[in-house]
Amino acid sequence: MKAKKRKRFRILGKILFVLYIGFLLYFLIFSDWYGRTGEMREYHYNLVLFQEINRFWYHRDRLGWIAYANLFGNVLIFVPFGFFMPMASRYRSLFLTLFYSFGLSFLVEAFQFVSRVGSFDVDDLLLNMIGGVLGYIIFVICNTIRRWHDANRERKRAGARKGKR
Secondary structure, eight states: OOHHHHHHHHHHHHHHHHHHHHHHHIIIIIOTTTTOSSOOSSOOEEOSTTHHHHHHHHTHHHHTHHHHHHHHHHHHTTHHHHHHHHHHOSOOOHHHHHHHHHHHHHHHHHHHHHHTSSOEEHHHHHHHHHHHHHHHHHHHHHHHHHHHHHHHHHHHHHHHHHHHO
C-alpha cells in the first residue's frame, strides 16, 4: 500500500475509532436502554471471576435473552475496539490490544462503580478483553486479505507493463 493511501486508511481508522469510543461510553454509562437511568442506592460489585458468568449461564432458561445479552453483549461491544485500535495506530500487537481492552474496560467499570451507575464486575473485564482480542483477530485476517489482494494487483500490473515492452 502506498504511503498516501496508508495515511488515508489510518485517518479513517482514527475517525471510526473516536466515533466508536463515543458510542461505547454513551452505551455503557448513560444509555436508558441498558438500564442506566439513575443512581443505585448501594454499591454492587463482583470480584470473583466467573461468578456472574456462571450465574447467568445457570439461570439462562429463566432469564431468557437477558442472559445472552449480558454474556455475548459484553464480548460483542468490544469487538470494534479490537478492530479499530490497530487500524488507527502504528503499533499493532495482540498484547497491546489486550492491554488497552483491559484498560478501557477497567475505566468504564470503575466509573460505573464510583458513580453508582451500573456495577463493577470482573467478569465484564474478562468478556470485554475477549471481545477486544476477537476484534484484533478479525483485523489481522482482513489486513492479511487486503495485503494479499494488493500484492496480486501489483503482480498483474507488473505483468501488464512487462507485456507492453
